[in-house]
Amino acid sequence: MTRLIVGPFNRVEGDLEVRIDCADGSVQNAEVVSPLYRGFERILLGKPPLDALVYAPRICGICSVSQSVAAARALASAIGVSVPRNGELAINLVHATENVADHLTHFYLFFMPDFAREIYRSEPWYEDIRERFTATRGTAVETVLPARAQFMHIMGILAGKWPHTLSIQPGGSTRAAAPGEAARLAVILKAFRRFLERQLFGDQLERVAALENEEALVSWAGERAPEHSDFRRFLNLSAALDLARLGPSSGNYLSYGGYHLEDTSLFGHGTWRNGQANAFDPGDVAEDLVSSWYKTDGPEPPASGTTEPDAEKTSAYSWCKAPRLGGEIMETGALARQLINGHPLVRDLVSRHGGSVHTRVVARVLEIALVVMAMERWVAALEPGGHFITHGDMPSRAEGIGLTEAARGSLGHWISIENGQISNYQIIAPTTWNFSPRDKDGVAGPLEQALIGAPVRKGETDPVSVQHIVRSFDPCLVCTVH
Amino acid sequence: MSMQRIDARPPVRLFWLQSGGCGGCSLSALGAENPDLVTTMEAANIEVLWHPSLSEASGREVVSLMERLESGEEPLDILCLEGSVMCGPNGSGKFHILSGTGRPMMDWIRALAEKARYVVAVGSCAAFGGITAAGDNHVEAVGLSYEGRKPGGLLGGDFLSSGGLPVINIAGCPIHPGWLCETLHQIAAGTYNETDVDEWARPLSYTMHLVHHGCARNEFYEYKASAERLCDQGCMMENLGCKGTQARADCNMRAWNGAGSCLDGGYPCINCTAPEFEEPGHDFLRTPKVAGIPVGLPTDMPKAWFVALASLSKAATPARLKENATAEMLTVPPSDKGKTRS
Numbered sequence: 001m002t003r004l005i006v007g008p009f010n011r012v013e014g015d016l017e018v019r020i021d022c023a024d025g026s027v028q029n030a031e032v033v034s035p036l037y038r039g040f041e042r043i044l045l046g047k048p049p050l051d052a053l054v055y056a057p058r059i060c061g062i063c064s065v066s067q068s069v070a071a072a073r074a075l076a077s078a079i080g081v082s083v084p085r086n087g088e089l090a091i092n093l094v095h096a097t098e099n100v101a102d103h104l105t106h107f108y109l110f111f112m113p114d115f116a117r118e119i120y121r122s123e124p125w126y127e128d129i130r131e132r133f134t135a136t137r138g139t140a141v142e143t144v145l146p147a148r149a150q151f152m153h154i155m156g157i158l159a160g161k162w163p164h165t166l167s168i169q170p171g172g173s174t175r176a177a178a179p180g181e182a183a184r185l186a187v188i189l190k191a192f193r194r195f196l197e198r199q200l201f202g203d204q205l206e207r208v209a210a211l212e213n214e215e216a217l218v219s220w221a222g223e224r225a226p227e228h229s230d231f232r233r234f235l236n237l238s239a240a241l242d243l244a245r246l247g248p249s250s251g252n253y254l255s256y257g258g259y260h261l262e263d264t265s266l267f268g269h270g271t272w273r274n275g276q277a278n279a280f281d282p283g284d285v286a287e288d289l290v291s292s293w294y295k296t297d298g299p300e301p302p303a304s305g306t307t308e309p310d311a312e313k314t315s316a317y318s319w320c321k322a323p324r325l326g327g328e329i330m331e332t333g334a335l336a337r338q339l340i341n342g343h344p345l346v347r348d349l350v351s352r353h354g355g356s357v358h359t360r361v362v363a364r365v366l367e368i369a370l371v372v373m374a375m376e377r378w379v380a381a382l383e384p385g386g387h388f389i390t391h392g393d394m395p396s397r398a399e400g401i402g403l404t405e406a407a408r409g410s411l412g413h414w415i416s417i418e419n420g421q422i423s424n425y426q427i428i429a430p431t432t433w434n435f436s437p438r439d440k441d442g443v444a445g446p447l448e449q450a451l452i453g454a455p456v457r458k459g460e461t462d463p464v465s466v467q468h469i470v471r472s473f474d475p476c477l478v479c480t481v482h
Numbered sequence: 483m484s485m486q487r488i489d490a491r492p493p494v495r496l497f498w499l500q501s502g503g504c505g506g507c508s509l510s511a512l513g514a515e516n517p518d519l520v521t522t523m524e525a526a527n528i529e530v531l532w533h534p535s536l537s538e539a540s541g542r543e544v545v546s547l548m549e550r551l552e553s554g555e556e557p558l559d560i561l562c563l564e565g566s567v568m569c570g571p572n573g574s575g576k577f578h579i580l581s582g583t584g585r586p587m588m589d590w591i592r593a594l595a596e597k598a599r600y601v602v603a604v605g606s607c608a609a610f611g612g613i614t615a616a617g618d619n620h621v622e623a624v625g626l627s628y629e630g631r632k633p634g635g636l637l638g639g640d641f642l643s644s645g646g647l648p649v650i651n652i653a654g655c656p657i658h659p660g661w662l663c664e665t666l667h668q669i670a671a672g673t674y675n676e677t678d679v680d681e682w683a684r685p686l687s688y689t690m691h692l693v694h695h696g697c698a699r700n701e702f703y704e705y706k707a708s709a710e711r712l713c714d715q716g717c718m719m720e721n722l723g724c725k726g727t728q729a730r731a732d733c734n735m736r737a738w739n740g741a742g743s744c745l746d747g748g749y750p751c752i753n754c755t756a757p758e759f760e761e762p763g764h765d766f767l768r769t770p771k772v773a774g775i776p777v778g779l780p781t782d783m784p785k786a787w788f789v790a791l792a793s794l795s796k797a798a799t800p801a802r803l804k805e806n807a808t809a810e811m812l813t814v815p816p817s818d819k820g821k822t823r824s
Contacts, residue, residue: 006541007581010534013505017581036568036578036587038502043617048765054752058613061506061656105512113538135538136520136530145518149740152513156739160747162513163506163656164754166767167747174713174748176811184741309620311576319577388810389713462541478504 001028006462007035009470011110011135013062014477016435018466022456027466030444030451032435034320037293040482041307044425049075049394049417050170052425056413057164059427059482062105064163065098066406067479070413070427074402076170078417081392085262087172089378090158090388092259092266093185094168095404096371096378097154102407103334103368104151106474107200108133108144108230111361114467115237119457125237128227140199140230147195153188157181172389179384186379193372202229205369213348217362231365238358247450247469249355252328253336254280254433256412258405259374266374267341267405271325275351277340280325282401282412287428288322290315291437299324299440302414303399305426319481322436322445323428331355331446332409332433333473335363343370357472364474396420406430408474429479447473493529494670496560497551497594498604500534501578501587502614502623503565506656507605508535513739514659526667528560545582552593560669561598563591563626566607566614567636570622577621588636591626595637599645600669601626602652604662606754609651609684611635616760625651627683631757647676651683655754660736661688680730682757688736693726693751694780696734697743703727705799706792707807712767713748716807720776723762723769724750727780731755 007017017033040059044052056071057064069091076083083091113135120126132140155162158175167174177185193205201208202224208231211217217235226236238244257269271278286299293316295308310316323330330336335355338346345366349359395417402413409430416424436445447470454465500508511519512535523530530537531551532544539547550556567588568578575586583590595601603626606612611630614623625635627649633639642648650669652661665685668674680689694700702708702717709716718724726734729751733743744751752766753759764770770777779788802814817823 005582008534008541008544008583009581010532010537010540010544013535015500015578015581015587033581035581036502037621038568038577038614038623039617039621042620043613045617047617051766054766055613055616058504058506058655061504061509064504064506109536117538136536141520142518145512145520146515149513149515149518153740156737156741156746158747159739160742160744160749161738163504163509165747166744166749166752169712172713175746176713176748178811309571309577311571311574385811391711462543467540 004461004463006466011113012471012475012477013060014480016470016475016477018451018470020451020466025456027451027454027456030448031317032437032445032447034318034435034477034480036477037309037319037481039307039309041425041427044422047422048420049078049415049422052415052422053166053169060476060479061163062102062476063098063406063408063411063479065095065159065165065168066404066411068165068168069095069404070402070411072168072170072402073404074400074413074415076400077402078398078400078415079170079392079394081171081390083172084387084390086176086383086386086388087390088261089382090173090175090177091168092261092378093154093375094159094165094173096259096375097152098162099407100368100371101148101152102474103364104144104148107361107365108140110474111471112234113138114464114471117464119464123237123240125226125233125240129233129237132230132233143195143199147192151188151192154185157184169389171391172387174389176388177382177384182379182382182384186376189372189376189379196368196372200230200365201369202232205373208366208369209373212344214352217345234361234365238361243468244353244356244358246357246454246465247472249331249335250329250446250449251354252330253339253355254325254330254332254410255337255340256280256403256405256410258337267337270340271330272336272339282403284326285412285428286324288324288439290322290440291318292316292321293319294321297440302412302426302428303416304424305414307426318437320432320436322439323433324439329436329443329446329449330433332430333360334367334407335360336409337405338363338367357468360472394420408476408479409433427482429476429482431473431475431477431480434473435475435480491527493527494559495531495557496528496562496666497531497558498533498562498564499587499591499594501563501565501591502568502621503605503607503612505535505564507564508533510656511659511662514663515740519659519663522663522667526670528666528670541582548590548594551597554597558594558598560600560602560666561594562602562604563608564604566611566623566625567591568621569624569636570620573622592636595626595643598643600647600674601637601643601649602665602669603649604652605657606653606655606759609649609653610757612655613760628757647674648679648683650674650679650685653682653684653755654731655759658688658733658736658738661685684730684755688732689730689755691730691732691735693729693731693733693745695732697726697745698734699745702803702807704795705803706796707799707803710808713810714808715810715812718745718750719769721769722750723752723765723767725753725778726751728778729753729755
């Protein structure tokens with residue numbers, strides 16, 4: 001058995017170390033380490049409740065809006081205020097912009113550059129991928145960065161700025177859109193759709209969104225050469241490298257749903273276990289702390305959770321806590337979201353191969369199409385002149401839960417208010433679920449399990465297969481520990 | 483005749499580290515426009531040796547590069563740090579061990595800062611401790627050469643890099659991409675000196691201005707036509723905690739994300755470029771008042787004059803401003819005298 005310590009991991013958000021034991025050319029055992037602790041749950045103690053909207057987004061610079069949405073929803077449930085339709089639309093648009101930009105950044109800047117590495121030089125697809133996706137120098141970078149920046153103008157208009165907007169409040173959005181601005185939003189979306197249809201998909205968003213199963217996906221990909229679009233490029237190399245077998249999921253998935261509009265939501269919430277959809281009950285969530293550098297061992301329900309760092313705890317190896325649902329690990333992210341929401345292509349892929357590097361990336365790219373189409377509908381539904389916010393009074397004592405979906409998966413904030421101040425605040429981020437360490441029963445977290453069996457080539461110190469698996473989750477380590 | 487390279491100098495070598503922050507400054511920088519970030523770096527003749535979000539190299543390759551920079555085997559021109567320095571617990575730095583190295587990040591930061599010709603703090607966390615230092619700061623987060631408003635931090639208040647400059651504090655939470663790109667460009671050109679920074683070692687290129695400058699709500703400010711609740715269109719200084727008249731930055735002169743600013747977004751300035759903005763001593767979204775008069779009035783203005791002028795201007799507030807100030811959207815347009823709307 002050889003132990004490899006892989007890190008620092010770049011092109012993930014934050015700092016990550018993965019310790020793997022290898023034998024016979026594959027990973028036998030893995031430990032995932034989140035090595036940075038900042039203590040946001042402690043920072044928030046004693047603060048005025050609405051100030052959570054200043055601090056919480058700053059947990060993460062890549063999903064700050066998701067943090068805002070979770071905090072605002074937690075505060076809204078404490079206040080008992082509801083959001084007017086325009087406010088919901090504006091929040092959905094701002095949130096969707098962040099999530100889509102995140103998927104795009106992940107695909108182009110974080111995930112694909114690994115296939116431009118020297119180790120793949122002898123592959124038939126290598127030259128094309130190298131030219132297109134080499135980190136910072138590939139031809140994709142020069143078109144993706146401007147397209148992304150222009151798309152983010154939606155943030156300038158509807159949120160003031162990104163990251164770290166304060167526009168999302170418990171009762172809605174502080175930024176009402178005027179008729180001319182609604183027109184500008186539509187134009188920005190049109191330009192972004194053009195980029196997606198020409199570069200990423202090489203086809204209409206509607207056709208991609210309507211793919212029903214694996215045969216349809218394979219046949220769609222085969223209509224054109226791989227070089228015709230970036231998604232086809234991925235599908236081609238994924239088939240060649242058999243990424244559908246790499247980084248298997250455990251079979252347990254969780255989604256809080258998301259993009260709320262008038263008592264419904266674009267994506268539904270729930271769990272998926274053993275091929276079955278089930279309801280989600282937040283009362284079943286608890287965080288185990290046995291392997292985490294905190295004073296207690298848990299498990300603790302988040303509403304009464306604690307954050308007492310103990311850097312000397314010998315049983316521990318990560319600052320990440322280990323959330324469990326009814327005692328079980330859960331994978332969360334675009335794959336879980338589309339599976340639970342019932343997208344036929346994702347359901348078909350998972351029923352054939354299970355979750356994997358391939359399925360995670362397909363679900364993420366598919367979601368770009370689905371969400372941009374929804375954004376176009378939301379812009380058309382805005383009613384400039386109507387209300388975007390409802391005001392309410394903060395009670396001096398209350399509790400609240402805010403659940404939402406960040407790009408990377410399920411994000412929850414739990415707040416308690418006593419004497420007009422925050423008396424407890426606990427956060428469970430998507431990567432906290434995905435990259436959690438072992439619990440009291442020794443059960444490894446989703447990534448730790450997905451790494452078992454990953455091939456390690458002779459002489460590799462930072463195995464490329466491990467890099468693909470880790471990045472297929474689109475991890476965010478600053479969120480994980482927060 | 484063969485083409486001659488216009489810039490014959492060797493590239494300026496930049497290394498980027500992240501510690502106790504959120505990565506938001508890097509993500510904000512990715513939004514650079516006209517041109518994009520990668521082109522900007524190229525235009526500035528900057529070679530990015532490694533950036534955690536963008537580079538190919540991972541693991542051993544990076545650690546070995548860091549070792550060569552630390553030993554002086556390879557030169558380092560610019561060290562950028564994003565996020566605060568994590569000194570806890572008890573000065574051990576164990577709250578952030580750089581992965582793959584078993585060594586506290588604060589040791590790496592100090593070692594590389596000693597070798598770099600220029601050291602740049604990207605964002606308020608790296609400059610002053612920032613949000614990560616909020617609350618009881620049990621994590622012992624500090625900036626590179628400040629701990630809040632106190633000189634010190636990791637490197638000491640009198641630190642000068644081998645290029646002869648203090649740590650350049652591109653403060654902001656997050657930074658505007660333009661602030662970063664311009665500053666790096668000037669540093670790389672070799673034209674940056676101590677007259678280019680303010681009393682907190684922040685680039686004057688953007689702290690020469692107040693957030694108030696160019697604020698679209700200035701007319702409301704002139705007449706003290708105040709917003710009462712978030713989303714109202716009036717001036718947010720009197721009731722909603724806005725610090726635009728004190729905060730040093732050009733946020734309303736240089737658009738964020740092509741179109742906005744905090745004030746345009748309908749929420750107050752929280753003065754995020756200033757040391758200790760994270761602990762304002764009051765609710766962020768409420769202006770503390772004594773006897774009905776806001777404390778923390780605009781800088782450079784005697785209080786008695788402010789109060790006198792404010793009561794005068796309030797008495798003269800046009801109906802249009804009074805009405806618009808507490809509306810969710812501008813509802814009453816300006817009118818041309820003698821011409822009625824058709």
